[in-house]
Amino acid sequence: xxSRISTSPIVIVANKELRDSLRNRWVLFxxxxxxxxxxxITFAGSAVRGEFVLPxxxxxxxxxxxxxVFIIPLAAILLSYDSFIGEQESGTLLLLLTYPIxxxxxxxxxxxxxxxxxxxxxxCSFGLTAILLYFVSGKYDAIELLxxxxxxxxxxxxxxxxFIVLGYxxxxxxxxxxxxxxxxxxxxxxFVLVYDLLFLAILVADFxxxxxxxxxVLIALNPTDLYRAINVINLDDxxxxxxxxxxxxxxxxxxxxxxxxxxxxxTAVSLKIFKYKH
Amino acid sequence: MSHSLxxxxxxxxxxxxxxxxxxGDFAALTKVDFEIFPGQTLALLxxxxxxKSSLIKLILGLYQPTxxxxxxxxxxxxxxxxxxxDVSFYDKLTGKEVLSYFAALKQVNPSKVNQLIEEFExxxxxxxxxxxxxxxxxxxxxxxxxxxxxxxxxxxxxxTVGLDPQASQFLYKKIDQLxxxxxxxxxxxxxxxxxxxxxxxxxxxAKGHKLASGTLSELRKLSGLNTHxxxxxxxxxxxxxxxxxxxxxxxxxxxxxxxxxxxxxxLVATKNITDFNVLEPSLMDVYRYxxxxxxxxxxxxxxVQPSRTDTPLFQQLLRYFKPQVGKGHYE
Numbered sequence: 001x002x003s004r005i006s007t008s009p010i011v012i013v014a015n016k017e018l019r020d021s022l023r024n025r026w027v028l029f030x031x032x033x034x035x036x037x038x039x040x041i042t043f044a045g046s047a048v049r050g051e052f053v054l055p056x057x058x059x060x061x062x063x064x065x066x067x068x069v070f071i072i073p074l075a076a077i078l079l080s081y082d083s084f085i086g087e088q089e090s091g092t093l094l095l096l097l098t099y100p101i102x103x104x105x106x107x108x109x110x111x112x113x114x115x116x117x118x119x120x121x122x123x124c125s126f127g128l129t130a131i132l133l134y135f136v137s138g139k140y141d142a143i144e145l146l147x148x149x150x151x152x153x154x155x156x157x158x159x160x161x162x163f164i165v166l167g168y169x170x171x172x173x174x175x176x177x178x179x180x181x182x183x184x185x186x187x188x189x190x191f192v193l194v195y196d197l198l199f200l201a202i203l204v205a206d207f208x209x210x211x212x213x214x215x216x217v218l219i220a221l222n223p224t225d226l227y228r229a230i231n232v233i234n235l236d237d238x239x240x241x242x243x244x245x246x247x248x249x250x251x252x253x254x255x256x257x258x259x260x261x262x263x264x265x266x267t268a269v270s271l272k273i274f275k276y277k278h
Numbered sequence: 279m280s281h282s283l284x285x286x287x288x289x290x291x292x293x294x295x296x297x298x299x300x301x302g303d304f305a306a307l308t309k310v311d312f313e314i315f316p317g318q319t320l321a322l323l324x325x326x327x328x329x330k331s332s333l334i335k336l337i338l339g340l341y342q343p344t345x346x347x348x349x350x351x352x353x354x355x356x357x358x359x360x361x362x363x364d365v366s367f368y369d370k371l372t373g374k375e376v377l378s379y380f381a382a383l384k385q386v387n388p389s390k391v392n393q394l395i396e397e398f399e400x401x402x403x404x405x406x407x408x409x410x411x412x413x414x415x416x417x418x419x420x421x422x423x424x425x426x427x428x429x430x431x432x433x434x435x436x437x438t439v440g441l442d443p444q445a446s447q448f449l450y451k452k453i454d455q456l457x458x459x460x461x462x463x464x465x466x467x468x469x470x471x472x473x474x475x476x477x478x479x480x481x482x483x484a485k486g487h488k489l490a491s492g493t494l495s496e497l498r499k500l501s502g503l504n505t506h507x508x509x510x511x512x513x514x515x516x517x518x519x520x521x522x523x524x525x526x527x528x529x530x531x532x533x534x535x536x537x538x539x540x541x542x543x544x545l546v547a548t549k550n551i552t553d554f555n556v557l558e559p560s561l562m563d564v565y566r567y568x569x570x571x572x573x574x575x576x577x578x579x580x581x582v583q584p585s586r587t588d589t590p591l592f593q594q595l596l597r598y599f600k601p602q603v604g605k606g607h608y609e
Binding site: 007009012013016019020023024090091092094095096097098099100101278 | 340341360361364365366367368370380382383
């Protein structure tokens with residue numbers, strides 16, 4: 001035994017998860033996909049209208065967030081769906097539980113590892129897009145561009161973290177990997193597509209009970225809507241999927257906090273489930 | 279391994295007293311008494327679902343007993359090593375990375391990883407991902423993982439399942455080495471012929487109950503199974519001896535395990551026979567005997583009597599299993 005080695009078990013687990021994701025080329029694959037999408041939207045988004053011009057910054061961020069709200073949760077789900085059920089099936093979860101590491105440390109270690117993986121992927125792909133955009137176009141103000149992408153990347157981290165932890169909850173609650181995938185795809189469908197459509201329908205129907213407070217609550221209840229709101233609020237955009245936020249008076253900081261609170265709540269729930277898992 | 283044979287082997291390092299483990303209505307373990315001694319290999323035997331894994335998980339601290347006590351010698355944190363059944367580790371990582379990961383979690387010096395990789399003859403494959411490893415290599419890595427922290431108690435769940443005889447032999451050689459260094463080894467297995475050569479004691483379970491425990495010779499005595507003494511031209515050599523003729527079946531003398539030594543003395547003294555073979559009941563014979571008793575109790579109606587109803591063992595089994603007649607099955 002050696003007393004000089006005292007790296008935290010959380011760091012050891014996080015490091016292993018990061019190494020695992022780098023080794024199976026997940027980061028490379030997802031990073032390339034994000035980059036391809038963001039470059040396509042940025043540089044070729046106007047082609048559908050028969051022209052080839054770079055969009056205004058507000059328009060660009062709106063377009064990027066509209067696409068990434070689908071793809072980032074999906075990537076996070078793919079990363080986390082087998083975190084626990086996969087280790088359970090391979091026997092390593094049982095083994096880990098016999099080691100001097102608590103269940104909380106295992107879960108937090110995984111969360112940090114997977115969050116870092118998503119941060120690398122998101123930062124590299126969207127960061128490179130921002131850099132290319134600045135140098136190639138020469139059209140955007142550096143500060144505005146930086147500000148817009150910092151908001152976009154930060155909110156993307158939070159959205160990814162939310163779906164990573166959602167993946168843990170499902171992974172801890174099912175008995176097979178296939179069930180985890182099916183369950184998470186259902187939740188993805190629910191949060192990303194169905195909820196948003198129902199929300200828009202309620203707004204469009206203009207029910208009398210839907211005031212500003214109800215709108216805020218409905219946005220706060222779903223982190224994907226918070227993500228959309230953070231990225232398109234105050235933007236001069238008439239895109240159908242985002243026009244509702246023109247009336248939203250929620251503070252961006254509050255929306256960040258609410259999204260972070262969702263991540264915290266789901267982490268607490270997953271810890272509770274893990275604690276009672278045999 | 280820091281422990282030596284000087285460790286007092288008469289003191290159990292872990293003992294379970296009257297332990298029960300209940301999951302809702304299902305009793306995984308019922309009134310189990312169990313002891314592990316340093317410097318000994320204990321074979322944990324039983325049918326599928328007998329409660330072996332539950333017992334191991336209790337020792338590992340993954341479950342808390344519903345009733346009963348678990349005592350650890352020295353009252354200190356027990357240093358345990360564990361190899362789960364059919365563990366596949368992390369396919370994308372290399373053998374060395376996997377071992378280093380577990381070593382880091384146990385705060386073991388990285389030099390120990392290199393030492394174990396050499397000791398378990400995995401040096402040539404240490405930088406290859408685990409998906410390229412054979413079953414035998416993975417099991418060797420698994421045992422290396424289990425002994426990273428030089429454990430006082432090593433729990434191995436089916437360590438040789440699916441391995442070729444050579445790979446199994448290699449693992450048992452390592453297990454013997456660890457035992458001689460003072461480690462208490464518990465091996466949960468169905469490969470009885472293999473473990474028979476290496477065990478010091480066996481613990482037999484069925485349906486969450488302890489059936490019997492002890493050394494192989496104690497279990498043979500408890501079972502009452504006969505020892506077979508064979509020799510060439512047996513019929514001619516025992517001709518005229520009505521006592522020996524009464525014991526002769528299928529060209530062998532059948533004597534109770536308790537009478538074996540007396541019979542050998544008798545053969546040497548009165549017949550001057552020294553070229554005989556003594557075939558004692560194997561671990562498999564003993565295991566089958568105990569399981570058959572349970573099976574007969576389970577399947578017999580009141581009118582059908584099991585083969586040996588007069589033995590203390592039968593009475594013991596009756597006490598355990600009679601209330602559950604008709605439930606479950608044995609493989």
